[in-house]
Amino acid sequence: MKNFCIFAPKYSTNSMKKMMVMAVVAMAVFSCSTPKQAEPQKAQAQLLIERLDTLRQKGIMYGHQDDPFYGLTWAYQQDSSDVKNVCGDYPAVMGFELGGIEMGDVKSLDSVPFTKITEEAIKHYNRGGIITISWHPRNPVTTIDGGGLAGQKFPEGTAWDVTDSAVVKKVLPGGEYHEKFQTWMQRLSDFLATLKTSEGEKIPFMFRPWHENSGSWFWWGEKLCTVEEYKALWNMVQDKLQADGFDNIVWAYSPGCQDHLTAERLLDRYPGDDRVDMIGLDGYQWNPGEKDAFIARTKQNLEVLCQVAQAHGKIPALTECGMKNMTEPTWWTSTLLPAVEAFPISYLLTWRNYKDEWFGPSPAKPDAPCFVEFYESEKTLFLKDICK
Ligand code: BMA
Numbered sequence: 001m002k003n004f005c006i007f008a009p010k011y012s013t014n015s016m017k018k019m020m021v022m023a024v025v026a027m028a029v030f031s032c033s034t035p036k037q038a039e040p041q042k043a044q045a046q047l048l049i050e051r052l053d054t055l056r057q058k059g060i061m062y063g064h065q066d067d068p069f070y071g072l073t074w075a076y077q078q079d080s081s082d083v084k085n086v087c088g089d090y091p092a093v094m095g096f097e098l099g100g101i102e103m104g105d106v107k108s109l110d111s112v113p114f115t116k117i118t119e120e121a122i123k124h125y126n127r128g129g130i131i132t133i134s135w136h137p138r139n140p141v142t143t144i145d146g147g148g149l150a151g152q153k154f155p156e157g158t159a160w161d162v163t164d165s166a167v168v169k170k171v172l173p174g175g176e177y178h179e180k181f182q183t184w185m186q187r188l189s190d191f192l193a194t195l196k197t198s199e200g201e202k203i204p205f206m207f208r209p210w211h212e213n214s215g216s217w218f219w220w221g222e223k224l225c226t227v228e229e230y231k232a233l234w235n236m237v238q239d240k241l242q243a244d245g246f247d248n249i250v251w252a253y254s255p256g257c258q259d260h261l262t263a264e265r266l267l268d269r270y271p272g273d274d275r276v277d278m279i280g281l282d283g284y285q286w287n288p289g290e291k292d293a294f295i296a297r298t299k300q301n302l303e304v305l306c307q308v309a310q311a312h313g314k315i316p317a318l319t320e321c322g323m324k325n326m327t328e329p330t331w332w333t334s335t336l337l338p339a340v341e342a343f344p345i346s347y348l349l350t351w352r353n354y355k356d357e358w359f360g361p362s363p364a365k366p367d368a369p370c371f372v373e374f375y376e377s378e379k380t381l382f383l384k385d386i387c388k
Pocket of ligand 1: 097099109110136351352357
């Protein structure tokens with residue numbers, strides 16, 4: 001993948017001088033006799049990488065999953081957003097989930113119509129926002145063919161079904177489910193192709209497949225496949241999408257936050273510098289009593305993440321976070337901000353606001369005033385901040 005750090009090559013002084021003379025002559029010849037050549041157009045992914053890198057020098061972008069579709073008290077209202085309804089601005093980053101697309105379903109596993117996802121992704125891009133896409137495909141070995149299961153929550157057949165411990169191996173070339181998985185990848189590819197503006201311009205987005213692979217709750221998790229199988233799964237999807245012409249994807253590798261994270265541990269399944277653009281971590285506070293532990297763990301993990309990302313020329317991010325069913329009215333500024341503010345991460349994203357589980361702000365909740373303070377902090381960037 002593309003490194004955003006550019007290193008100057010080393011030349012001897014003599015050859016340097018010669019090159020400079022040649023360059024001056026060439027510039028004189030070209031500027032007199034030929035019309036100025038336009039620079040070759042950069043791929044959309046590269047432009048987004050550069051934008052992310054510039055923006056992280058200004059602050060940390062705030063992101064929210066499924067933001068424009070539903071909130072705690074509303075669903076599918078034109079231009080609504082719990083975040084905007086609390087602080088007056090949209091999140092800089094919006095996260096969208098594609099689980100179910102592999103089945104040919106009409107709605108995602110979170111019951112969002114895929115046509116709405118296309119529509120809102122384009123809308124957010126057009127207003128200057130940034131998009132990140134996750135994908136929790138069903139378990140290709142245990143799932144029932146035919147689809148139509150959107151919105152149903154049960155482990156059997158879902159991404160969380162870990163009853164068969166060799167699913168990854170079975171979808172790789174030579175495996176008995178490889179052909180089925182090729183159909184699934186094609187459906188993913190067909191959906192991603194809808195992400196373009198009315199002028200036909202492909203919109204750039206971050207894609208974060210096979211995340212939280214350091215745990216073992218998804219069929220691609222640590223105990224469910226070897227390092228080689230995991231990397232082969234990553235490569236298979238990436239190669240397919242690259243062969244289909246997607247040069248608008250910023251590839252994000254994001255394992256989970258862990259106690260005492262080390263660089264070795266963070267990188268043990270890393271697909272490689274040529275295959276990753278961003279390195280992220282997912283990390284939540286699940287219980288109210290874990291405030292101090294959450295802050296300490298997040299800081300320790302981000303420290304390692306930022307060092308590793310810097311060494312590999314990649315962009316770091318806290319790709320998922322939040323406090324489930326927020327019970328702490330000051331959480332945004334007493335817990336989240338102190339945990340992240342010292343780190344040059346690109347963004348943090350809180351997960352969705354759904355009736356059984358919410359992670360973002362809502363006007364209906366007591367943390368709303370504190371979220372406004374979080375919004376007003378110099379450190380955080382929302383849509384208007386990144387469009388200036
Ligand atoms: C999980 C939960 C699920 C959801 C899934 C995919 O963390 O929010 O309810 O289906 O993410 O978005």
